[in-house]
Amino acid sequence: MSMAKLTLPSKKYRQKMTVFSAVVVAVALACIYTNFNPLGIFLEFHYVRDLLGEMTPPNYHVLSDNSSTVMAILQTLSMAFLGTLYGGVIAVIIAFLAASNTMPFRAIRLTARFALSFLRVIPILVVILIFVIAVGPSTFAGMLTLVIVTVGNFGKLFTEMIENVDNPPAEAIFSVGASRMQVIRYSIIPQILPTLIANLLFAFDVNIRAAIGLGIFGGGGIGFQLQLAKSVLHYKDVTAIVTLIIIMVIVVEKISDYLRRRILGEGKLR
Amino acid sequence: MFSFKRYRKFILPLIILLTVTEGAAVICGATFGKLFEGLYRGIAFFGNMYPPDWSAFSEMLEPALQSIVIAFLGTVFGALMSIVFALLAASNLSHPWVRAVTRFLIGLERSIPEIVILILLVAAFGLGAMPGVVALSLGCIGMLGKLLADIIEEIDPLMIESIESVGGNKLQVIVFGVLPQIIPNIISYTLFRFEINIRLSVLLGAVGAGGVGYELDYSFGMLQYHRAFTAMIIIIAMVFGTEQFSYYLRKKLKMEGALK
Numbered sequence: 328m329s330m331a332k333l334t335l336p337s338k339k340y341r342q343k344m345t346v347f348s349a350v351v352v353a354v355a356l357a358c359i360y361t362n363f364n365p366l367g368i369f370l371e372f373h374y375v376r377d378l379l380g381e382m383t384p385p386n387y388h389v390l391s392d393n394s395s396t397v398m399a400i401l402q403t404l405s406m407a408f409l410g411t412l413y414g415g416v417i418a419v420i421i422a423f424l425a426a427s428n429t430m431p432f433r434a435i436r437l438t439a440r441f442a443l444s445f446l447r448v449i450p451i452l453v454v455i456l457i458f459v460i461a462v463g464p465s466t467f468a469g470m471l472t473l474v475i476v477t478v479g480n481f482g483k484l485f486t487e488m489i490e491n492v493d494n495p496p497a498e499a500i501f502s503v504g505a506s507r508m509q510v511i512r513y514s515i516i517p518q519i520l521p522t523l524i525a526n527l528l529f530a531f532d533v534n535i536r537a538a539i540g541l542g543i544f545g546g547g548g549i550g551f552q553l554q555l556a557k558s559v560l561h562y563k564d565v566t567a568i569v570t571l572i573i574i575m576v577i578v579v580e581k582i583s584d585y586l587r588r589r590i591l592g593e594g595k596l597r
Numbered sequence: 598m599f600s601f602k603r604y605r606k607f608i609l610p611l612i613i614l615l616t617v618t619e620g621a622a623v624i625c626g627a628t629f630g631k632l633f634e635g636l637y638r639g640i641a642f643f644g645n646m647y648p649p650d651w652s653a654f655s656e657m658l659e660p661a662l663q664s665i666v667i668a669f670l671g672t673v674f675g676a677l678m679s680i681v682f683a684l685l686a687a688s689n690l691s692h693p694w695v696r697a698v699t700r701f702l703i704g705l706e707r708s709i710p711e712i713v714i715l716i717l718l719v720a721a722f723g724l725g726a727m728p729g730v731v732a733l734s735l736g737c738i739g740m741l742g743k744l745l746a747d748i749i750e751e752i753d754p755l756m757i758e759s760i761e762s763v764g765g766n767k768l769q770v771i772v773f774g775v776l777p778q779i780i781p782n783i784i785s786y787t788l789f790r791f792e793i794n795i796r797l798s799v800l801l802g803a804v805g806a807g808g809v810g811y812e813l814d815y816s817f818g819m820l821q822y823h824r825a826f827t828a829m830i831i832i833i834a835m836v837f838g839t840e841q842f843s844y845y846l847r848k849k850l851k852m853e854g855a856l857k
Contacts, residue, residue: 354673357666361726365674368731371722378721398624405621412618448837450799452810453829456817461639462632466625471635540712540800544814550712557716565720569713576708 378562385570386563389556396552396568400575402466403548406541407534410473414534415527418478422485428497429489429511443486446479451537452544459545469546473534481530485523492518524590528583535579539572549575642822649830650823657812661831664808665839667726667801668794671733675794676787679737683745684771689754703746707739711797712804719805729806733794740793744786745779752778785850788843795839799832809835 336344358365368375389396423429425439454475458468497514505513542550549572556564622628685691686699711732718728756774765773802810809832816825 350673354670357670361663361666361670361730363670363727363730367727374721378717401624405624408617408621409625409627448833448840450796450832450836452800452803452813453832456813456825457639457642458635460642460817462635467627467631467635470625470627471632536710539710543712543716543804553713553716557720562720565717569709569717572710572713573705573708576710577704580708 381562382566384563385566386561387567389552389564389567390571396549396571399542399547399549399552400571403535403538403542403550404575404579406466406469406546406548407473407531407538409470410538411477411527411531411534413470414474414477415481415523415530417474418482418485419523421478421482422489423511425482425486426489428492428494429507429515431507440486443479443482446475447483449475449479451476451541455541455544455546464545464547466547469538469541469548472541472546473538476537477530477534480533481526484526485519488519488522488526489515521590525587528587528590532580532583535576646822646826648823649826650821651827653824653827654831657809657828657831660802660807660809660812661835663726664798664802664810665795665835667729667806667808668733668791668798668839670730671798672737672787672791672794674730675734675737675790676741676783678734679741679745680783682738682742683749684775686742686746687749689750689752689757690767690771690775699742700746703739703742706735707743709739711736712800715801715804715806724805724807726807729798729801729808732801732806733797736794736797737790741786741790745783748779748782749775781850785847788847788850792840792843795836799836 357363364370421439421443425436425443427436430436430439451472455468455472458471462468462471492515496518497510500510500514538546538548539550539553542548542552543554545551549568553565553568553572556562556568682699682703685695686703688696691699714735715728715732718732722728722731752775756778757770760770760774798806798808799810799813802808802812803814805811809828813825813828813832816822816828
């Protein structure tokens with residue numbers, strides 16, 4: 328090995344440095360393009376301080392004075408619940424149509440697959456705006472949006488889950504003369520059920536967060552209350568609502584974590 | 598044939614599920630009548646939207662670029678912040694107290710939706726790309742910070758020990774012992790987060806970060822549905838394109854990683 332090879336940086340190192348400097352240049356260009364100054368947040372920090380001054384102390388009277396806040400929390404929860412439930416049911420049905428081991432007809436399988444990947448790329452904003460027009464701004468619109476979003480997010484996962492089940496049980500049942508439906512009922516469903524429920528609990532977690540955002544675009548619920556309080560500049564109410572949102576999300580997460588661990592634990596024992 | 602005993606254990610959960618569903622349906626005001634009426638109106642509405650307004654197409658390319666740039670900046674700065682948080686939250690590198698506080702902050706951030714952060718930032722800084730970028734970067738911490746911290750806790754401790762034993766300080770341990778082991782993971786998670794941020798930047802745009810999300814919301818508000826249809830097509834193309842791009846990069850990275 329010559330001296331030059333030992334002292335000069337290796338090809339791999341140069342490659343890495345090229346990529347790294349390309350990213351740095353891209354970041355710099357992007358900052359200039361959007362007029363974004365990374366130090367700006369520190370230079371303009373007094374705005375944050377002013378806002379924090381206006382936001383404290385949180386006004387928890389929104390809970391007692393105004394019954395619509397409690398109702399809004401319930402609305403957000405039920406929106407997420409129904410969205411997860413119906414979205415999950417639809418996702419499972421489409422997943423059975425799209426999985427290669429449950430659907431023998433290629434045409435139907437490809438159609439279901441295409442539907443799932445199409446739903447996956449539609450952003451939530453597009454869906455909510457359409458549903459607000461179709462059923463009017465209400466919690467119902469938010470719920471329907473979550474149904475679509477759940478199908479898009481979890482349909483492909485469920486398809487893969489069905490395709491990855493253990494084959495021998497299905498073959499055993501099939502060999503003693505079971506129909507396709509019976510194979511699904513006695514081999515595939517028992518195998519996927521624990522994972523399915525665990526994933527739906529996770530979906531509920533995700534949907535709660537999404538439901539808060541939907542409120543702002545006409546989905547109702549706590550997000551709408553937040554937007555309302557912010558637009559009339561009641562910042563003390565905003566703080567109270569934000570803390571309520573945080574508590575709600577954390578509680579839901581803990582419950583769903585607990586249930587998930589129990590279900591998956593049981594699944595392992597069987 | 599049908600044995601009651603076998604299905605007995607499902608009865609109670611089923612009753613609870615039905616009750617909760619019914620209660621939630623009442624709160625949401627969800628009925629099938631409304632659904633069918635809405636379907637009918639929705640289909641009629643698509644008829645109204647149908648020919649997309651192609652003249653608006655060129656005007657919307659710049660907002661789309663803006664959305665992508667916001668997501669890109671948010672991801673890069675968010676990833677940098679997440680690495681710092683992850684280093685502080687890893688049990689093998691930091692003090693237990695620091696770790697507990699950082700883990701708490703990461704968990705707290707994870708429970709605040711990005712859109713709430715953006716609303717607060719817009720209240721502080723006004724509209725524009727800056728609150729969008731900051732909201733997306735902060736949003737990264739909850740997810741990337743936790744994932745990376747878990748990975749750092751599982752790295753090979755021998756490398757750290759050997760650098761410490763020849764007298765390396767903490768910074769040298771991090772730069773030469775920790776980062777080289779986790780860089781492939783950082784890149785692949787960051788790319789994954791970029792996909793999420795692209796979707797979020799569309800949503801955040803409508804609340805005040807600008808970009809193509811704002812165009813869509815604005816067109817809907819102005820009842821210019823043909824224009825809105827164009828915006829939808831651009832958004833879907835953008836999301837699909839960036840997703841394929843990131844998927845391709847991640848796959849390439851994985852193959853390189855396997856060869857090493």
